[in-house]
Amino acid sequence: MIKVRTDGLENAYEDIRPLFFEFEVLEDVRLGYIVGSVALEGNSNWKYHSVSSEGNDYFDVDSTNGDIMTKSKLDYELVHDVILEIIASKSGQHSNVERSISVYVRIVDVNDNRPEFAENTTWMVIKENSAIGTFIGQVSAEDKDSGDYGTIDYALVSAPSAVRIDQKSGIITVAGSIDREKESVYHFKVRATDVGGLSSEIEVLLFVADKNDNVPRFELESYSTEIPENVNVGTKLLTLNVVDEDSDYDFSFEIDRRGNERRLFAIDQDGIVYVAAPLDREYNAKHSLRIIVTDQKPPHKVFSASTTLSVIVTDVNDNAPKFTSPSTFFVFEEVPLGTLVGIVNAVDADFGNNAQLQYRVLPASHPEAIFIVDPVFGYIQVNGRLDREKRSVYHLTIDATDRGSPSLTSSTNITIVLLDIDDNESILNEVYYGKIAENSPIGQHVVHVTFEDVDEVENSAKIFAIESGDPDNDFRISTRSGLIVVNKHLDAEYRSVYNLSISMRCSVDSKKQFTRVQIEVIDVNDERPRFKEGDHLVFAVAENLRGPYPIVLGSTIAEDRDQDQNGTISYAIVQVSLYI
Incomplete structure (x- = not known):
């Protein structure tokens, strides 16, 4: 108009x-x-x-x-x-x-201008888990028209329910749950419309800032690896990967000192576990490590997780065998072939084949092969005739070799001493005589049985025994020295002569030699005379008995068990009492 x-x-x-x-x-x-x-x-x-x-x-x-x-x-x-x-x-x-x-x-003025945003795209940031109503950002458009035509209303286009916009101010706020682990970026548009219906849109990128609200976790609950004991320090074992649904993390790794007291292992901040010190399987063949990861550093909120790592240290043949058996053995001469002389034993601190040993006699040390050794058990056995009178001592060198690759060998020198056996006749005296008073104490020496033997003095320590003539064991003989002593209280009145048969042998299985011992028990006046009628005698006599005197009233007899003069008795009246 x-x-x-x-x-x-x-x-x-x-x-x-x-x-x-x-x-x-x-x-x-x-x-x-x-x-x-x-x-x-x-x-x-x-x-x-x-x-x-x-x-x-x-x-x-x-x-x-x-x-x-x-x-x-x-x-x-x-x-x-x-x-x-x-x-x-x-x-x-x-x-x-x-x-x-x-x-x-x-x-x-005519409504001929659309609302215009300063740019086509804008971006905003909001922390996850922000409370409803939290300010996110504001969009603003301009309309060059005047009056009502310049009035703008704002609206969301294809926006999530978690956000809302104020129609007049264009302020965008939180309207629901914001969880970065579900959605890290929201894409939507804001439309600005004037009263005349003209509009324009701006694209909004809403980035969700991470909040540390998730616990990190290792990809596996536990890990295991094997490594040889001679591995170089610094060798990488494995990498531990950690998953954290948060994005704002700063992982920090450490190994619990329990189980890693010697600090043989270490871990860097990339989760790489490596060898930090020389290993020794013989000291410890398995290490159980507890590894801890934290996702932040104080003063931020910190979450942590842990896992176990088993490190199996495999054996390397780095230990030679060590002999633990004695170096000197003894064996009697003339023992049969195959007789066990002794056992050589060695130990190897390694494991498996590296610790399995084989034994052998070094041929140069014992070319005559009188002795052999079992390659597995180390038994030293007789392989030829032993005669001490020809050779009394043998010196051998025995090797122990493990089955490692390469193998390791140790040697030991042993000495085998032949013991003499009584293979020459002992000569006993034909008869031994001894006397002993009947009141002699127990243990009193009576007689010493001796012999002559051409064998080694050590082997002449024979075994003596009383074979017969002493059923009550009134005497005993030293099994080694042949000394006969009193074993019980003697009584010449009971027995005054003993004829003993004495045996001697070199060993339990050797032939016995015999001799005779006669022992006389000398009487001691140790018995009182005893009246046969007892301690009281009664005689009856008539009164006014007429002579000739002396008149025999009666008689008595006493006995003495002692012998010879000790048994001779004389009588006398020592006291008279008359009874009417």
């Missing part, structure tokens, strides 16, 4: 009438659009032209009819109104007549 107000003169004098026109025109009219006319009435001879002004850039005036037309595109957002100065002129009878016309053109 165009409003035209024409103010002309009220009277008929054209030369003094002030002219003022006011028009309104929509900003979106076409070029050449007639805004209005400033034609003067009553005479068509007027000519119109505009005086130089800024309005000339937008409008032209028709020189013949005074129509004002658009010259260029109007834009309310650039120019709200324009003032034109127009001169109307005509030729008179005597001179030219000019009139000045002022024209005010008001440009009316």
Whole structure:
């Protein structure tokens, strides 16, 4: 709609009438659009032209009819109104007549501009687990239109339920759960719409900042690896991979000192476990390590996890056998072939084949092969005739070799001493005599049985025994020395002579030799005479008995068990008592 107000003169004098026109025109009219006319009435001879002004850039005036037309595109957002100065002129009878016309053109706004964002894409950041209502960010669009046409409403397009936007301010806030482990980036748009329905959109990238709310975990609950004991320090064992659903982590690894007291193993911050000190399987063949990982460092919230790593140290043949058996053995001469002399034993600190040993007699040390050794058990056995009278000592070198690759060997020197056996006759004296008083104490020496033997003195320590003649064991003989001593209290009155048969042999299985021993028990006056009738004798006699005197009243007999003079008895009356 165009409003035209024409103010002309009220009277008929054209030369003094002030002219003022006011028009309104929509900003979106076409070029050449007639805004209005400033034609003067009553005479068509007027000519119109505009005086130089800024309005000339937008409008032209028709020189013949005074129509004002658009010259260029109007834009309310650039120019709200324009003032034109127009001169109307005509030729008179005597001179030219000019009139000045002022024209005010008001440009009316039209909703011809969409809301515009400063950029096509924007990004924002929000921490996960933020509370509902937490401010995320704000979008803002501009609309060059004025009035209601410049009023903008905001709305979300294809947005998650976890966010909302204020319709008027464009402030975006948290509306639900934000979990980075479920969604790390949200893609959505915000639409800005003016009252006239024109709109534009901006793409929003909402990045979810991680919060340390998840515990790290190792890929496996436990790990196991094998490594030879001679591995170089610094050798990598394996890499422990850790999974953490959080993104903002700073892993730190450590090995618990329990199980790693000697600090044989270490771990770097990339989770690589490596050998930190020389290993020795013989000291420890299996190491159980507890490895701990933390995902942050204080003062941040810290979560940790642990796993176990079993390190099996495999054996390397790095230990030679060590002999633990004695170096000297003894064996009797003349023992049969195959007789066990002794056992050589060696130990190997290695494991498996590296610790399995084989024994052998070094041929150069014992070419006659009188002795052999079992290669597995180390038994030393007789392999030929042993005669001490020809050779009494043998010296051998025995090797122990393990089955490692390469194998290791140790040697030991042993000595075998032959023991003499009684293979020569012992000569006993034919008869031994001894005397002993019957009151002699127990242990009193009686007689010493001796012999002659051409064998080694050590082997002449024979075994003596009383074979017969002493059923009550009144005597005993030393089994080694042949000394006979009193074993019980003797009684010459009970037995005064013993005839003993004595045997001697070199060993349990050897032949016995015999001799005789006669022992006389000498009597000691140790028995009192005893009356056969007892301690009281009673004799009856008639009174007034007449002689001749002495008259025999009766008799008594006493006995003494002692022998010879010790058993001779004499009688005497020592006291007389008369009874009526």
